[in-house]
Amino acid sequence: MSKKTVFPYIPNSVPEIQREMLDYVGAEHVIDLYEEVPEKLRLDRDLNLPKAIRDEQGIKRHMEHLLNKNANCNEYDNYMGAGCAQHYVPAVCDEIATRGELLTCYGAETWADHGKYQIFFEYQSMIAELVQMDFTTVPCHCGGQAAATGLCMASRMTGRKRVLLPKNMNPENLSIIKNYCSSVHEENALEIDMINYDPDTGRMDIAELKDKIGDDVAAVFLENPNYLGVIESDAKEIGGIARENGAEFVVYADPITLGVLEAPGNYGATLAVGDIHSVGLHLYAGGGQAGYIASPDDMRYISEFKELVDGVTETTVPGEIAYCIVLINRTHYAMREKGKEFTGTQNNLWTAPVAVYLALMGPQGMQEIGNTIMTNAEYAAKKLSAIPGVSMQFKAPFFQEFVLNYDETGKTVEEINKMLLEEKIFGGVDLSKDFPELGQSTLYCVTETSDKESIDHLAQALARTVHA
Structure with missing residues (x-):
């Protein structure tokens, strides 16, 4: 572009300042800073942007017009999950999260306290109790980030570079892991080896795990339940195989499952990771996600965490306690460029609604919602697999998600999903x-957002669709 655009709230767009910054890092153009992005992913033309809307009312009208084109989960029944499922969020979670002193324009960190230190501490305490671990930090970006960092932690602790991952894991998380673990420490990039799953049960193939495990493996990674919804009932044995060979056992667990399924810490996980979106966060077009990492109370693990952690201590006033950030010397905030991994602005805003959700539910509430989800999912699976041409893919217990096969219908998933949209259903x-x-x-x-009426509607619509 020949004309330079200066944005009032982005000082780096001032040509003189931008030039000074580029000269300092030895770059000719801004695009040079993105040299790692493959050419095939770069747009080779200017964006087709509309004319600027300079008044607030005009912007509001424009955005509402665009949003009204969307099909949303308030008007459609939603049966899509795959790492970002729709759960009910109690009103009190939103009420607390949107308080002015918590909903800040930057980071939602604890810098201006307003009770945030205690909220963060209570969040950490409840997450640790839920996964039956001793130590955790404030959230990181997402579950995929937590998984990637967990594997990097395992590599640093063991001095090994090979990690074993299940072939039936979340493809998006796998993509994050491949990207992150090859670039966070380029000279020590991790070698990823995939383990197949049993075609009948959908569980990890333990025979192949035993064949591939060795003294060069830093970690065995397991999703439980896995991406295909199947409960990995052999998780304890898998963890034993990992530890017998000196590898860390990294378990990816969805918090919403832990009211009815065993906690990772109780079947041998040395690191528990996952995404907290299911316990108090809306879908937010995929934005309502944040990751957790938890470990035993062992400085061998604790010193490898990259996120900040909030603790509690006594004060000079008898009986009074104070909340504060602790162990900061292990983070890049103290170590700067010598830090093991970078910690920037994280998804700390989500700490408050998740803490509220977990406190509101308590152990009994978590058990009840887990039972409700399993009951609803089991009912749906039986109704849908009874439709001629539709069958269950795996013969194994599952939580929340299950795989249906359409091969005998003669239709593709894409064709069926398009037809379900006409029934106001996200297949x-x-x-x-x-x-x-x-x-x-x-x-x-x-x-829990699906009731019997909506499931019956889905079954009727799917039956009409596959036989249309």
Whole structure:
């Protein structure tokens, strides 16, 4: 562009300042800073942007016009999950999260306290109790980030570079892991080896795990339940195999499952990771996500965490306690460029609603919602798999999500999902590209937001669709 645009709230757009910064780092143009982005992902033309709208009312009208074009989960029944499922968020979670002293324009960190230190501390305490671990930090970006950092932590602790991951894991998290673990320490990039799953049960193939495990493996990674919804009932044995060979056992667990499924810390996980979106966060077009990492109370693990952690201590006033950030010397805030991993602005805003959700639910509430989800999902699976041409892909217990196969219908998942949209239903996630070995299979997600009436409507609509 020949004309330079200066934005009032972005000082780096001032040509003189921008030039000074580029000269300092030895770059000719701003685009040079993005040299790692492959050419095929770069747009080779200017963006087709509309004319600027300079008044607030005009922007509001324009955005509402765009948003009204969307099909949303208030008007449609939603059966898509795949790592970001729809759960009910109690009103009190939003009430607390949107308080002015918590909803800040930057980071939602504890710098201006307003009780945030205690909120963060209570959040950490409840997450640690839920996964039956001793230590955790404030949230990181997402579950995929937590998984990637967990594997990097395992590599640093063991001095090994090979990690074993299940082939049936979340493809998006796998993509994050591949990218992050090859770039966070380029000279020590991790070698990723995939473990197959049993075609009948959908669980990790333990025979192949035993064949591939060795003294060069830093970690064995397991999703439980896995991406395909199957409960990994052999998790304790898998963890034993990992530890016998000196590897860390990193378990990815969805917090919403832990009211009814065993906690990772109780079946041998040395690191528990996951995403907290299911306990108090809305979908937010995929933005309502944040990751957790938890470990035993052992400085060998604790010193490897990259996020800040809030603690509690006594004060000079008898009986009074104070909340504060502790162990900051292990982070890049203290170590700067010598830090093991970078910690920037994280998803700390989500700490408050998740803390409220967990406190509101308590152990009994978590058990009740877990039972409700399993009951709803089991009912849906039986209703849908009874439709001629539709069958369950795996013969194993599942939580919330299950795989249906459409091969005998003669229709593709894409075709069926398009027809379900006409019934105001978001069908299951199409697995045919990421898991071609499963044929025309789809991943359905059924949570507490689906009642019997909506499930029956889905069954009737799917029956009409596959036989249309």
